[in-house]
Amino acid sequence: KAGVTQTPRYLIKTRGQQVTLSCSPISGHRSVSWYQQTPGQGLQFLFEYFSETQRNKGNFPGRFSGRQFSNSRSEMNVSTLELGDSALYLCASSSGQGANYGYTFGSGTRLTVV
């Protein structure tokens, strides 16, 4: 059974640009959530999608957005990149909405903003 796949693995962008990250969940999983991981702030919840609808959202500015498609694949977009957006972005999938179902994480996309 394939795991959670995130693409690309590494990305370098310039300040002011925008970026789109992709996440393919485990087959049959309908929930996808996104997280930002930095050495200073640790793991922070961005948002969760279930059945193509955003169900929960963390405390991030509107520059961070996402969507989920009918096949449960999800994309996350960050507009007007800032240096502080450099981080490891992780997505996780689960069979149901919320943390009680347990998350399976991908290996992440390492974003560097220069």
Add this chain to the structure above:
Amino acid sequence: LAKTTQPISMDSYEGQEVNITCSHNNIATNDYITWYQQFPSQGPRFIIQGYKTKVTNEVASLFIPADRKSSTLSLPRVSLSDTAVYYCLVPNSGAGSYQLTFGKGTKLSVIP
């Protein structure tokens, strides 16, 4: 928003039992506390989850007191391969929103 507290680092010799405690000030009524393990260059991996009292699986035990304001992950007889960062995840609700708060992580170093 909930705040969680766990030790930054711990050292242990191989074969010993390790206990890592996570304290938090707010947890959603119907939600579970979950622990994850993370190795370098990988995403976190689910270890164990519980609501109250004690839960045990093939790799760990989880103790949650009646007030649910903390949890203790217990790793029996650790080996070198258990060297990793361990996170507690506490769901919480406030102002009508559902939030997921990770602890800052405990870096466990297992010494031969």
